[in-house]
Amino acid sequence: MNLTNLPLGQLARDIPGASAVLHRHKLDFCCNGDASLMAAATAKGLDPNAIASQLSALQARTDQATPEEQTSNEALIEHILTRFHDVHREQLPELIRLAQRVERVHSKHPRCPSGLGAHLENMQNELESHMQKEEQILFPMIARGITGMAAAPVSVMRNEHEDHGAALAEIHSLTFNLTLPEGACNTWRALYLGLTELENDLMEHIHLENNVLFHRVDGLLGGAQRG
DSSP states (O other): OOGGGSBHHHHHHHSTTHHHHHHHTTOOOSTTTTSBHHHHHHHTTOOHHHHHHHHHHHHHHOOSOOHHHHSOHHHHHHHHIIIIIHHHHHHHHHHHHHHHHHHHHSTTSTTOOTTHHHHHHHHHHHHHHHHHHIIIIIHHHHHTTOHHHHHHHHHHHHHHHHHHHHHHHHHHHHTTTTOOOTTOOHHHHHHHHHHHHHHHHHHHHHHIIIIIIHHHHHHHHHHHHHO
């Protein structure tokens, strides 16, 4: 099978360790998971065959299903809630505090991430609204097997995931790609370290929903339509 023709989301879902490889090459497998490896790599000026070789090496290490595929919907939802929803609610208030301090103390520095605190506050509000809709509406539907009614909320959540991806891109724009200036203080360093962690967590969060949990819902809906 030519891996370059497969969607990024499928690669991240089906090959253990693939998400780390794709992330290292800055290939968006969560919000842009429908794009093929060929198209996504070519758009960034990367060699898709070289990346495919790295993924093939990972694939050769195991022929077993990934842990996510072995997990029930209920267990996967619980994992998403505890590992990502709860964590985001801890991450963002502290990142907002750090950003506001850096902006206040270093406002005259040419590399000051001006506007970052306000952006993170908006991101926190949007993400909180998103997570509440999942917790109160969508996830209970999926856990109960009400997949027919889940189709519309899944579509809404996928669209909002794209907004979250755009918000991450804006963080890079405001922070000069998370590049610390020479002699950056400890607060500035802690801020950018935390932002990197937030980005990694949010991308993995979106991947598990778009490419694993919602993918299952899509499959059930397709089966129902065929039936």
